[in-house]
Amino acid sequence: MKKTAAAAAVTFAFVAGSLVQTSPIAPITSAHAQQAQLPDFTKLVEDNGKAVVSIQVTQKAAVRKNANPFKGMPKDKLDELRRFGFPFPFPGPDGFEDRMPERKGQGSGFIISPDGLILTNHHVVDGADEIKVHLTDDREFNAKVIGSDAKTDVAVIKIDGKDLPCVKLGNSKDVKVGEWVAAIGAPFGLENTVTSGIVSAKSRNLPSDQFVPFIQTDAAVNPGNSGGPLFNMKGEVIGINSQIFSTSGGFMGLSFAVPIDLALQIKDELVKHGKVNRGRLGVMIQTMSPELAKSFGLEKNKGALIAQIQKGSAAEKAGLQEGDIVILFDGKGIDNAADLSRAVASARPDTEHNVKVLREGKEAEVKVKLDAAADTSVAKGKAAEEARGRLGVTVRGLNDEEKKKYGDGLVVVESHGPASEAGIKEGDVLLSVGGKKIRSFEQFKDAVNAADKTLALQVARDGSRTFLAVKLDPKDKKEEKK
Template sequence: MENRPSRSPLRSRRAKLLAGAVVLGTAGLMTLQTVVPAQLAQATPVRVDAAAPVDFSDVVGAVSPAVVSVRVKQAAEPRMMNFEGRNNFRDFFEDLPNGHPFEKFFRDFGGRGGDDARPNKRSPRSYGMSQGSGFFITGDGYVVTNQHVIEKGTEFTVIDHEGEEYDAVLIGADKRTDLALLKIEGGKDFTYVDFADEAPDVGEWTVAIGNPFGLGGSVTAGIVSARGRDIGAGPYDDFIQIDAPVNRGNSGGPAFNMNGEVIGVNAAIFSPSGGNVGIAFAIPASTAQDVIMELKDGGTVVRGWLGVQIQNVTDDIAESLGLGETRGAIVAEAQDNSPAQKAGLRSGDTILAVEGTKVEGPRDLSKIIAAFSPDTKVDLTIWRDGKEQDIAVTLGRLQDQQQAAAVSEAVEEETTSLDDMGLVLTTKAEAGLDGNGVVIAEIDPDGPAAEKRLREGDVILEVAGMKVNSPEDVLKAVKKAEEDGRKAVLFRVETNDTTRFVALPMKLA
């Protein structure tokens, strides 16, 4: 977002809010004392003085005018009925016997011909309707909400806290972070809110305002339960978990701190029933601010692209690679014609840092790379052949790609067993397949391979960094790893069209 010549209207109220919080906190002061074990009785007890707010009315009163409801009109696909070979819906009812309950219904409402038949009218085009929440981030009408709220929308209506409705246009949306930006054309000078500059601490109070179940203007409060949550929603998961009650319709609404700043955009709940159970997830302000700024500037989010399949480095994988600590993202495969492949990255390389920033795991790597613009040259620190190396990569542009996977079934013929690992292997030729690698013909359901989720039909491409094309190659590679004193041996395995690394433990002496 561009720099604004004047500060948010809420800024002028924050000093008063903070002063009020001090007064309220004094009235509701809570003193907590830990229970000290007998052996530590001589130590000074730990005391925590916490100011507990009596109410949230000042904060809510300040920010509520900036929170809106978002109504989305969606073109509904016509529902087709298949009556197995009949020409149309009318033909189905034409053949009904006299006196059938549907026969009278169709005569009265569908028209069967004759004097008492009603004219057959064309059904009006139907539409779907969804609702969510949002909030103003500028005085001229930019509104933040979730991408899943506006998805497939054809018309967008923003309803402010006073019930006034405004037509809005979609500026842009980003599916990967589930954020979208709407704009009201013209209109009055709207009250807006700012994103928080700092992430909230776990245990801080938070207030959620939104449109649950279409009620509009509903306020709930709770605390920040956790940060950095990965819920499997996408490659950039970094959610704030809050326990402020959030329900359907709250999506896209803001979660505020006690200064009236937006700490997150409510996006998801965890619930067996679909209602609030005290676990909700918000997109952090730091993520939202960057994405919204790009949407506002160009309508799309442009991210850097490396082009690798990556996975976590487990303790077993780290040991098998001779890596001193369990961190980084191991490359299962570099995609064809990708920046990674062109730079020389290969399977088995473990990415430890990007431009000096440590990579703790795949999620870190995805976020770090995405923050760079396409065509940016970055230096990667990788672990290869038992030592660190640096490699320069010029990033490409991330685009949505679809992958098609074909399932191959292994045919058991001549086989070789690795009993200690719970594997029975055969060649690709024996399995009726082409290409390189060794096919897993059987899995011991109680063996180490099954525990690592290997399955029949998987193809072993490499063992301990050595390419394998026969069960004998696998045996040799395992034996060499054992001679080198490894406690685990690293397999690169292909399942359908996806490759990954699996570390299988060696037989203990």
């Protein structure tokens, strides 16, 4: 382009008879100088491409039980609907059912340890019955989920391998807006595809994700890139590509990555506990608007305004009040409601923290001992597999509404094997196992593994409570066969 423009300028001067002498232009030299300033990603890809994997997931066909949608309708009306071909479900042997077809999906991930620990997105592996990991050298492994966290969209999976290639992990706190980045993944199944761009923004708040301060980039990310790494020019992973903003379903210049600092924090929790333990303050908060700031007599609209305090919560016990504006949490500035949500969620339950607030125009400091946030995640990991294998259930923690109703317990997400045979169903609440009340997944796991051949479970269902005896699978099936 520069060379063509220069030629046109010289021609115009000659035709017009201009006596102005134009200085010579050297477009080739200029182009070389500009090219020299552009980033070179070849070394980055050579060093890290082998550690980026393609993930294929399969969700097997299943039958889901549903309530009768036509319960109470007179028989003559039902017969009339049938005659006219109205499409509604017919009951199977166990009631009304939906038959779900087999589903397949794909995503990306990256290896962070030589023995096969892989980081990816929660939404890539969520609900998968089978996970296969494909490496660039055409090796394929079956993977198992160590843990998965929906709130941050981070998952840890594991393959059995040795001396596997690993990525180099960086620090997302040092990321600067405008710096070059590269994404590697498998968009639309095209493995080890490399795209590049710049960091468009940091700490981006998205309406559906209050726990993640996303890194926004304009690197091309498409379906299949999810779970893949975002690199800086040092070849360090600074984020996990997670979402795009699109009105077409494809890339439109707006992609978002989970910061690697947060992802590694979640990874440590998942590997150790199979779930993420989050603190809970027990408040409803909102961001200060300019109008609210003026009404409170503030010059700047910064802070998290406490709109409501839940009874019996950590906030109430600490003496926080409705109308307080939180400006510091453990010495870190709180600019908006999202900052406070993340700070509290990053802290562990039963830990004390200093909270500084503005109250009636004056600063006040309180010490808060956080509660445990309701655990609605499905228990995973090795311990979960052991308990699920013997009993045949997948469980999750109670949400706030369920806690008010039952106090303690675990909700059955899936039931099969011994549990299903004993009559335990999806949606049942396990209140006690072996005569002991269940307050955590760890207690549940220990009670199941300590049992011999049978185990008594107290179950809450449809407003009533009952005990069921479950005949467990043996602790070691190989020994039993002998």
